[in-house]
Amino acid sequence: MMKIKPAYILCPLLLISGCNKDEVPLSGTITIDNQIYGTSIFYAYGFSFSKAVKVSSNDTPGPDITVQAGVVTGGVVIEPFLSANTFKPSFGLAGEYATASEAQAAFNALSDAGTPVWIDLAAPLKNNQVWVIRTGDDKYAKIRTIEVVLDDVELPPFASCKFQWVYQPDGSKTFPQ
Numbered sequence: 698m699m700k701i702k703p704a705y706i707l708c709p710l711l712l713i714s715g716c717n718k719d720e721v722p723l724s725g726t727i728t729i730d731n732q733i734y735g736t737s738i739f740y741a742y743g744f745s746f747s748k749a750v751k752v753s754s755n756d757t758p759g760p761d762i763t764v765q766a767g768v769v770t771g772g773v774v775i776e777p778f779l780s781a782n783t784f785k786p787s788f789g790l791a792g793e794y795a796t797a798s799e800a801q802a803a804f805n806a807l808s809d810a811g812t813p814v815w816i817d818l819a820a821p822l823k824n825n826q827v828w829v830i831r832t833g834d835d836k837y838a839k840i841r842t843i844e845v846v847l848d849d850v851e852l853p854p855f856a857s858c859k860f861q862w863v864y865q866p867d868g869s870k871t872f873p874q
Contacts, residue, residue: 722749723864723873726843729764730857746830746838746864761832762787762819766847766856769820775849777856778820783833789813791827791839800825804841804861810870822858838864839872 729751733739742751743760752760762779769778781787791807794800810829819828822845830838840860848855863872 721747721866723866724862725749726859726861727751728844728857728859729760729762730846731763731765731853731855733853744862746832746836746862747834747866749864758833761838762830764822764856764858766849766854769818775847775854776820777822777845777847777858778818779822779828779830779858780818781830781833783831785831786815786817787831787833788816788819789829789831790816790819791829793823794825794827797825797843800827800841801861803827804839807839808872808874810837810839810865810872822856834868836864836866836868837870837872838862 727744729742729744731741733741738755740753740755741763742753743763745752746761754760754763759782762781764777764779766775766777768775779788791813792803794803804827807827813829815831822842824842824845826842828840830840832838840862842858842860844859846857865872
């Protein structure tokens, strides 16, 4: 009769248990838009940094950020912008860049949320920007806008934003590498 050594059983079990399929990513790239869904209850999809997925504006908790299009206070033209339902200014513009490679380099170099001038909306939203975001539970993220689309002929105006993101879940201002 063959004896099975405990090590042959324990090693695979340890390897399997060490793989957490439910681990939420801390970075990625995503596109969100302001398309309205539903027939009786209307909703849009925004982005939740803590879940690393698109979530409905009707979910609890709702998205950390949504993209919208409209006339921003004091303006006269329709423009795309990001908003957050936090009851406090949540966006800090870290920089605007002429090229995608310059924006990528600045995004990669941004290691800390710092002390930006916090504003209510990420507006005007453009390609090649780097923003710092403070979520409703005082966690921080950084995003790099890759592609911002506005169709102001459509009613209501359509906006979408593809962005790269990094999230710091522990509440510190230092972004994970």
